[in-house]
Amino acid sequence: MPSFRLLLAPTALAASALLLASCAAAETTAEGAATETAPAALAVQNRWVNNVQFAGGFVAEASGFYEDEQLTVTSTPGGPGVNVEPLVVQGTADIGLSNPANTAHAVAEGAPLTIVGAVYQTSPSAVISLADDPIEAPADLVGRSVGVTAASTASFTAWLASAGVDAADVEIVPIQGDAAPLVSGQVDAISGLATNQGVALELAGEQPVVLELSDFGRDSMDLTYTVATADLDDPERRSAIVRYLAAEIRGWLSVIDDPQAAVDVVLEGPGADLDLDAVQQLEQATLTNDYIRPSDDVQVLAMPEELVDKTLATLAQDGVDADASLFDGSLVDEAYALIEAGE
Amino acid sequence: MTAVTASREPDANTVRDETVRSVGSERPAPGPASAASRARSAVARLRPVLGAAGLLLIAWQAAAWSGLEAAHILPGPIAITGGLVDSAPAIAANLPLTAGSALVGYAIAAALAVAAACLAAMWAPALTQVVRAAIVLESLPTLALTPIVVIVAPGHTAGSVLAGLSVFFIVLMGTVSGLGAASPLMLEVHRAAGGRAAGAVWSVRLPAALPSIFSSLMIAVPAAVVGTIMSEYLVVGQGLGGIMLAAYEAMDSARVWAIALTSAALTGALFWAIGRIRDLVVPWAASRSTEYRAAAPTSSSPAHRMAVSALTGVVTVVVVLGLWVLAVRGLGLNAFFAKTPSDVWGYLVTSPDARENLAEILAYLAPTLAKALAGLAIGTAAAVLAAWLIVSLPLLERAAMPLVVAFRAVPLLVLTPAIGLLVGSGAATAVALAAILSFFTTLISLVQAARSTPRDVVLLARSANAGAFATQRLVTAPFALPALFGALRITAPGALMAAMSAEWLMTGDGIGFLMIQGGMESRFTTMWSAFVVMAAVSLLVFFAVALAERVVLRRLS
Numbered sequence: 031m032p033s034f035r036l037l038l039a040p041t042a043l044a045a046s047a048l049l050l051a052s053c054a055a056a057e058t059t060a061e062g063a064a065t066e067t068a069p070a071a072l073a074v075q076n077r078w079v080n081n082v083q084f085a086g087g088f089v090a091e092a093s094g095f096y097e098d099e100q101l102t103v104t105s106t107p108g109g110p111g112v113n114v115e116p117l118v119v120q121g122t123a124d125i126g127l128s129n130p131a132n133t134a135h136a137v138a139e140g141a142p143l144t145i146v147g148a149v150y151q152t153s154p155s156a157v158i159s160l161a162d163d164p165i166e167a168p169a170d171l172v173g174r175s176v177g178v179t180a181a182s183t184a185s186f187t188a189w190l191a192s193a194g195v196d197a198a199d200v201e202i203v204p205i206q207g208d209a210a211p212l213v214s215g216q217v218d219a220i221s222g223l224a225t226n227q228g229v230a231l232e233l234a235g236e237q238p239v240v241l242e243l244s245d246f247g248r249d250s251m252d253l254t255y256t257v258a259t260a261d262l263d264d265p266e267r268r269s270a271i272v273r274y275l276a277a278e279i280r281g282w283l284s285v286i287d288d289p290q291a292a293v294d295v296v297l298e299g300p301g302a303d304l305d306l307d308a309v310q311q312l313e314q315a316t317l318t319n320d321y322i323r324p325s326d327d328v329q330v331l332a333m334p335e336e337l338v339d340k341t342l343a344t345l346a347q348d349g350v351d352a353d354a355s356l357f358d359g360s361l362v363d364e365a366y367a368l369i370e371a372g373e
Numbered sequence: 374m375t376a377v378t379a380s381r382e383p384d385a386n387t388v389r390d391e392t393v394r395s396v397g398s399e400r401p402a403p404g405p406a407s408a409a410s411r412a413r414s415a416v417a418r419l420r421p422v423l424g425a426a427g428l429l430l431i432a433w434q435a436a437a438w439s440g441l442e443a444a445h446i447l448p449g450p451i452a453i454t455g456g457l458v459d460s461a462p463a464i465a466a467n468l469p470l471t472a473g474s475a476l477v478g479y480a481i482a483a484a485l486a487v488a489a490a491c492l493a494a495m496w497a498p499a500l501t502q503v504v505r506a507a508i509v510l511e512s513l514p515t516l517a518l519t520p521i522v523v524i525v526a527p528g529h530t531a532g533s534v535l536a537g538l539s540v541f542f543i544v545l546m547g548t549v550s551g552l553g554a555a556s557p558l559m560l561e562v563h564r565a566a567g568g569r570a571a572g573a574v575w576s577v578r579l580p581a582a583l584p585s586i587f588s589s590l591m592i593a594v595p596a597a598v599v600g601t602i603m604s605e606y607l608v609v610g611q612g613l614g615g616i617m618l619a620a621y622e623a624m625d626s627a628r629v630w631a632i633a634l635t636s637a638a639l640t641g642a643l644f645w646a647i648g649r650i651r652d653l654v655v656p657w658a659a660s661r662s663t664e665y666r667a668a669a670p671t672s673s674s675p676a677h678r679m680a681v682s683a684l685t686g687v688v689t690v691v692v693v694l695g696l697w698v699l700a701v702r703g704l705g706l707n708a709f710f711a712k713t714p715s716d717v718w719g720y721l722v723t724s725p726d727a728r729e730n731l732a733e734i735l736a737y738l739a740p741t742l743a744k745a746l747a748g749l750a751i752g753t754a755a756a757v758l759a760a761w762l763i764v765s766l767p768l769l770e771r772a773a774m775p776l777v778v779a780f781r782a783v784p785l786l787v788l789t790p791a792i793g794l795l796v797g798s799g800a801a802t803a804v805a806l807a808a809i810l811s812f813f814t815t816l817i818s819l820v821q822a823a824r825s826t827p828r829d830v831v832l833l834a835r836s837a838n839a840g841a842f843a844t845q846r847l848v849t850a851p852f853a854l855p856a857l858f859g860a861l862r863i864t865a866p867g868a869l870m871a872a873m874s875a876e877w878l879m880t881g882d883g884i885g886f887l888m889i890q891g892g893m894e895s896r897f898t899t900m901w902s903a904f905v906v907m908a909a910v911s912l913l914v915f916f917a918v919a920l921a922e923r924v925v926l927r928r929l930s
Contacts, residue, residue, distance in 0.1 A: 075527075076610075078610065079610040079611075079615055079618055079619055080610065080611075081619070106527055106528055106610075107609070107610030107611060107615070108608060108610050109605075109606060109607050109608050109609065109610045109614075109615070109618055110606075110607060110618070110878075111519050111520050111523070111604075111606075111607030111608045111889070112520065112523065112607075112608045112610075113520050113710075113892045113893060113895075115895055116520075116521075116524055116707070116709065116710035116895075116897075117523070117524050117527075119707050119709045119710065120524050120525075120706065120707045120710070122524050122525070122527055123527075132893060132894075132895075135893070135894040135895045135896075136709075136895040138895070139709070139895040139896065139897070140709060141709050141895060178881075180879070180881045180886055180889060180890065181889075181890075181893055183881060202881075203798070203799070204799045204879055204881025204882075205793075205879065206621065206789075206790040206793065206878065206879045207621075207622070208621045208622050208623075208624055208790070209624055210445045210446075210621075210624050210626070210790075210794055211793075211794065213444060213445045213624070214444040214445055214446045214794055215444065216794070216797060216798075226622070230622065230623055230624050231624075233623075234445070234624055302466070303463065303466040303467055303470075303611065303615075303616070304463065304611075304615060304616055304619045305460065305462055305463030305466070305616065305619075306619060306623075307623055310623060
């Protein structure tokens with residue numbers, strides 16, 4: 031197994047000591063649990079086009095992290111019409127990158143699904159306006175128009191209420207998602223992601239003002255890994271998912287460590303045909319890192335209890351029926367154990 | 374019974390044929406003229422078109438420079454040309470993906486459609502059912518099925534399936550109407566010589582059907598390309614639709630329009646290629662005369678006809694529902710998202726909440742109907758006015774009609790967000806889309822109908838000192854009326870689809886929104902029920918137009 035010390039970047043001395051110890055350990059686990067590490071093929075459905083938003087997986091593939099885990103991973107891009115949940119229920123995809131609200135809705139409708147990890151530990155949802163007419167607090171929205179996508183209208187109005195703004199005082203204009211209606215003056219602000227539209231606006235020569243919803247009482251995990259609950263009870267399938275998460279963790283750590291290298295992987299590999307703007311992708315990757323690992327003591331992809339509680343509170347605010355059984359954080363914990371054993 | 378159905382279908386197809394013919398007939402007349410003089414006459418013929426195109430481009434550029442371009446609303450032709458250059462590598466990488474998906478779906482669906490029509494043609498009751506099922510299936514909002522299609526056909530297969538679905542019904546109808554167009558005399562000869570009905574399909578009917586089949590193959594091209602690009606945009610994330618989505622996200626409007634032009638060019642190229650194949654296989658097809666006719670008179674009593682219609686109607690419903698169940702079961706789709714007719718029946722009719730469920734869907738349907746109707750009215754009125762002007766002023770006809778036909782290759786649906794920026798609001802976008810689609814279809818069929826007004830009748834009117842406009846009103850209009858109804862059969866359900874698609878893509882209200890929201894929130898029974906209601910309304914609209922046509926044309930004749 032290749033060494034993984036560069037990514038976790040402990041001190042060189044400790045690393046070499048660990049390396050010596052773990053080489054021996056790895057061999058025994060590999061021998062002892064031969065059935066569990068059987069080669070497996072996994073199909074992953076992303077919720078958008080192949081851009082830097084999914085860099086963790088693309089880097090894991092390019093760096094051989096999946097291969098290390100004896101996994102063959104096929105990832106499929108998506109778009110605005112993709113509902114990840116039915117794809118996982120049908121078995122077309124083994125793992126879907128979605129968000130807690132969509133998965134919770136599906137579970138409430140009887141889909142046997144579980145969320146096993148979260149890329150964003152805090153939500154990049156934001157209200158974005160322009161500097162010449164900035165929206166800096168929820169109260170600034172009174173009497174103004176906000177562009178909101180159809181998909182996020184319910185959660186946006188729920189946030190308005192929780193932030194003490196009467197939704198009747200705000201004109202909500204349906205938009206497609208990009209920031210063009212803001213620049214064209216069609217709306218005074220848009221609801222979007224701090225990591226996406228803000229960057230596009232800056233590159234278009236505008237001065238965006240970003241109000242993060244998490245600063246005003248609304249926070250949630252996002253870009254979550256959804257799997258079929260039945261897979262968690264099948265030792266072989268479960269092992270494959272744990273190993274997949276281990277590879278993803280290593281991939282995301284690489285992205286945090288070197289966003290430029292990650293952007294290069296995306297632009298030269300899965301995203302090559304899209305001819306994406308390299309500057310925009312780097313900016314987005316760099317900004318996104320703060321949501322993947324808000325502080326150094328955070329374990330990437332992990333879902334500690336407080337995060338689950340915060341997410342459930344937000345779901346409840348939106349009127350989505352869900353409880354803690356929607357999440358199973360034990361696989362990420364096992365993935366970390368696997369990484370440590372593999373070092 | 375077959376006669377009733379068959380008499381309706383050729384009309385609906387005739388309207389679409391106009392697009393084919395108006396493009397297909399743009400070729401130099403054969404004759405002894407030298408190459409040089411042919412070239413000169415070609416230039417003379419092109420001059421008005423080039424002039425009109427030039428004026429259009431200048432007006433467009435002026436509008437863009439007046440502030441629209443700076444506000445990211447509408448880039449001008451110069452910026453779009455820049456966008457085309459800048460996007461060349463991305464387009465070169467993705468065009469083959471889109472063309473490949475579209476062609477695979479197109480070829481398979483066209484082959485299946487011709488085969489199905491030929492098989493059905495061997496037995497009249499089957500033919501009636503196939504035609505009716507095709508009418509029902511063609512009026513389905515297939516776009517709203519994309520999230521379901523991608524589950525069984527992931528990746529580029531989804532693009533092929535969506536292209537195929539659009540192509541299948543068009544070619545099926547084209548083939549059926551072509552098979553019905555065989556000369557009765559030839560069929561009689563075949564029968565007298567001891568041939569069976571099945572043999573007649575191959576030796577008499579199919580050769581006679583070739584022109585009609587090729588017409589439908591040409592008509593199906595834009596549908597195939599748009600189907601593929603829309604599915605790429607919505608679910609595949611690759612191909613021209615994929616880079617379109619990325620371009621929207623990056624607010625690169627020059628690239629958005631450059632991609633739209635590329636897909637128009639792809640449509641045009643495929644259209645041209647199939648036209649050339651047609652000219653090789655059936656050289657006489659392009660010169661086939663057009664005949665507009667109202668529904669053929671039937672000799673049976675009204676009560677008898679109603680009974681027969683009701684019976685075949687019931688059989689059709691059973692056939693379509695059977696196909697639905699067969700698809701769900703055959704593909705092994707999970708009941709979580711793949712609902713069956715009984716789920717929908719329960720949701721809308723028998724469950725304790727049925728009343729509220731239906732009320733919710735109808736409440737979402739109302740704004741869709743309003744938008745579609747407004748768009749249809751505006752588009753049709755504008756088309757009648759434009760047709761009047763174009764037919765009265767021959768120079769205008771030569772200048773504008775090629776542009777009008779070319780414009781139909783632009784994948785409007787993909788430009789929905791761009792149109793949204795232009796017109797300012799989601800509701801206006803839905804109306805605008807419905808209006809634009811109605812306008813072009815109606816205009817083309819009206820102008821074609823006016824052209825086919827018998828020359829001697831027009832000359833008679835002229836000799837009686839009728840002016841150009843009076844000739845229009847008195848002579849051409851009655852001939853164009855059937856064409857107007859023929860167009861309405863396409864544009865009325867089409868306007869509904871356009872409004873629904875705009876809602877689906879951006880407006881946030883209406884039944885299109887309910888469907889996408891239903892998918893997002895895993896309310897799949899709601900989604901399927903809305904789909905069924907939408908299909909039923911679309912069929913009602915189709916039959917209402919057919920009925921109105923019958924009444925009006927009977928009063929005229």
